[in-house]
Amino acid sequence: MIAAQDRKLALWNIGVAYIAFLIGTLCGLLQVFIRNDALQLPSWLDYYQILTAHGVLLALIFTTYFIFGFFVTGMSKSLGSFGPKVLLYSWIGFWVTTIGTVMATVMIISGEASVLYTFYAPLKASGWYYVGLALVIVGTWISSFALVGHYVVWRKAHKGELSPLFAFMTITTIIMWIIACLGVVATVLFQYIPWAFGWVETINVELSRSLFWYFGHPLVYFWLLPAYMAWYVIVPKLLGVKVFSDSLARLAFVLFILFSIPVGFHHQLTEPGISNFWKFLQVVLTFMVIIPSLLTAFSMFGTFERAGRKNGGQGLFGWFTKLPWKDVRFTSIFVAMAFFIPGGAGGIINASFQLNEVVHNTMWIVGHFHITVGTPVAMTFMGLTFWLVPYLTGRKFSKVMQKLGFIQIITWTIGMLLMSTSQHILGLLGAPRRTAYTGYNNHPSALEWFDGILTNHVTMAVGGSILFLSAMLLIYIVVMTMFLSPKAELEADFVEFPLADSDKEHTPKFLENWWIWIGIAFALIIIAYAIPLYGMIHHAPPGSEGFKTW
Ligand code: HEM
């Protein structure tokens, strides 16, 4: 069991994460009904207000707080209890992020910031919305530096040793996050805030979007890497084996620092103002990410096979049936990984220049991120929640909870299959995303979209409703294991932190020489971004004033 103060810190993070999850999924439920024209909102509430809350609270807030809860627990477990300074800075970071979150949420709810979570200019929100977002980022930096400080202390005390895999992966994720945030901090501080408060008249739209996506793509890796951490260091323990290969795991992670940042233009393929050469270069770099992704996939299946054979599985696929399917901690993560197979394939489609033309800004994209962040990441976090919360509170995770956990992940799976399949198909037919209702004034071609078995008005709504029920079941499990379940008293009732052993004798030392990776990362960033960004500033078109379309 880790120190009580560290547990408290982790629990507060996870608590805020689930408050955001509760409100965010409620917005999701409203959206599916509004989009199908089954629900009319009162005049004081607007679709884009709800959609902004949904995107911000689920994609930014739920993920970030959960990730820090997980990091704090794992860093304390693998490097030892936090010292007073690390704790102090972690709490300061927590509160700064929380003040920012509250500010941004209040602005959204009061109708001052219906600009969606990507806050594209020239849509203009209240300046306080951007200040709130900036505080969220600064808060995560403070929390990140606290964790880095904890790691540095450990390294000093263990000269010449490689750090434990969990800590290594946490630091990798943090390095990537800090480099990535430079873009969003630059645009928010120097472009949005002066413009939104009226200190300057206009904004350079192309530049703001490019700086946003410089951050926006690694943002998805900030969600994904903690899920990968669970796949690499938690799953093997649940299966009773060691990490497949320590050096492979570390190599995959550092490659993510390199190839997740200089690629933001793949979100801007339809934009004028960026020449084809730079788009092409960034698309090539985007595809490099397939290397660490497949390294991950192969080592996962290697782990499964090893474990299945150890349990007596025979033949080519006999090991598959020998996996611990009755353990919800494992099954949830396995389903999450399975969703990532179509999710990753869809990502290759989105990033391909020509295919992007077909799917850009359609419901396909919405289907895509619900089977990447909305399930592989979110369901991995659900699987972690089942043991993380009882581990931190010292409460039991009873048989009944285990059953409810299964119902929860099964319903999420069914709901997501229905909703995301329907979204993918609607997108291919041409239905746009980010619209309240899409019948194009009852135009026959638009109405035809809704004739399909999977694309009719009912499927997405049924899917969304099942998802919402699943979310509420998860909230129930969280509340029970956080506050109400009986305390574990017998040794056997205590929930453990399932951290797998990892053999690092053969791991090359240079993998933990951060300056190499930071150096290559910056070199790639400069190659991919310096000239096009310079062009956007030097040949800036007339800026745009702000618009409030809601
Ligand atoms: C109850 C479960 C959920 C339901 C019913 C739901 C439903 C929806 C729908 C219908 C949209 C599309 C709206 C539009 O383009 O007009 C949407 C957008 C979105 N959802 Fe979800 N969702 C759920 C869970 C999640 C989760 C768990 C995440 C991430 C962790 C997530 C992230 C997003 C994001 C980032 C958007 C895009 C917002 C934007 O376009 O600005 N959703 N969701």
Ligand SMILES: [Cu+2]
């Ligand atoms: Cu991207």
